[in-house]
Amino acid sequence: MIDLYTWTTPNGRKVSILLEELGIDYNVHSINIGQGEQKTPEFLKIGPNNKIPVIVDSESGVSVMETGAIMIYLAEKYGKFLPQDLQKKTEVMEWLMWQMGGLGPMLGQAHHFVHFNPGVAEYAEDRFRTEVARLYGVLDARLAGRDYICDEYSIADMACWPWISRYEWQEMDLADYPNIRAWYQRLLARDAVQKGYHVPKVMGEIPAG
Numbered sequence: 001m002i003d004l005y006t007w008t009t010p011n012g013r014k015v016s017i018l019l020e021e022l023g024i025d026y027n028v029h030s031i032n033i034g035q036g037e038q039k040t041p042e043f044l045k046i047g048p049n050n051k052i053p054v055i056v057d058s059e060s061g062v063s064v065m066e067t068g069a070i071m072i073y074l075a076e077k078y079g080k081f082l083p084q085d086l087q088k089k090t091e092v093m094e095w096l097m098w099q100m101g102g103l104g105p106m107l108g109q110a111h112h113f114v115h116f117n118p119g120v121a122e123y124a125e126d127r128f129r130t131e132v133a134r135l136y137g138v139l140d141a142r143l144a145g146r147d148y149i150c151d152e153y154s155i156a157d158m159a160c161w162p163w164i165s166r167y168e169w170q171e172m173d174l175a176d177y178p179n180i181r182a183w184y185q186r187l188l189a190r191d192a193v194q195k196g197y198h199v200p201k202v203m204g205e206i207p208a209g
Contacts, residue, residue: 002026002074005043006053007033008203010104010162014067015053015074017158017196022078030200068100071155081155088151095142095149095156099163103139106131107163107170115169132170136177139164143179147186161187165197165207174209184209 004019004026006012019026031037031052038050046063047054055070056063057077064070072093075082083089110128113121139160142149149156164184167174174181187193188209197206 001058003029003056003058004053004199005029005031005047005055006200007031007038008199008201009033009052010107010166011051011067012053013162013165013197013199014159015055015070016199017162017193018071018074018081018155020192020196020199021158021190022074022080023192024078028200067159068096071096071159075155081153081158083150083152083154091150092154092156096159098138099156099159103135103160103163106135107166110170111166114171129171132172136172136180140177140179143183146179146183148183157183157187158193161193162197167209168207181209 002019002024004015006016006028007030016028031043033052037043038047038052043054044050046056047065049065051065053067053070054063054065055074057073060077062073064073072082082092106128109124110132113124113128118125139149148154149160161184164174164180174184185208188206194206
């Protein structure tokens with residue numbers, strides 16, 4: 001059994017969407033980061049970086065932090081959403097790392113400076129607006145003529161989608177990125193994506209794109 005310690009953030013939703021797509025039973029533990037629950041001694045035993053999400057696999061006794069590591073662990077354990085072919089697997093890993101090293105951190109900074117603290121730091125707002133637009137352009141170009149980021153639906157899609165779902169926080173209009181918009185809505189139509197979005201609790205309607 002997988003125990004998922006998470007909250008209603010894009011990083012948390014990456015893993016809950018994957019768990020829903022895998023179709024396995026799992027236990028959810030809400031870690032309210034607004035109340036500092038990620039800093040408790042109990043949580044730090046499994047998540048020493050005091051960040052959600054974290055999983056604990058009771059079958060193997062393994063705990064895993066960091067979303068990229070979690071997604072790779074689960075995909076390999078259950079043999080889904082990460083190709084076995086070396087070239088195809090490498091391609092999925094490339095885009096997963098792109099999300100972890102670029103899309104997530106930069107969009108997260110845009111949330112901080114543009115959405116939550118507008119007018120405080122003009123340089124930071126301009127910097128992250130520009131970088132968000134660049135990253136959207138990279139993803140839109142990648143999705144030209146494709147249903148998914150790689151040949152098949154994979155953990156790369158699941159990692160990127162929750163960050164794009166906050167396009168309004170980033171002041172982005174998906175109409176300007178038709179390939180992203182089609183991909184976003186394609187994933188939104190999946191039951192597992194909708195269910196995973198609302199873990200650990202419902203936070204209103206999912207943006208329609």
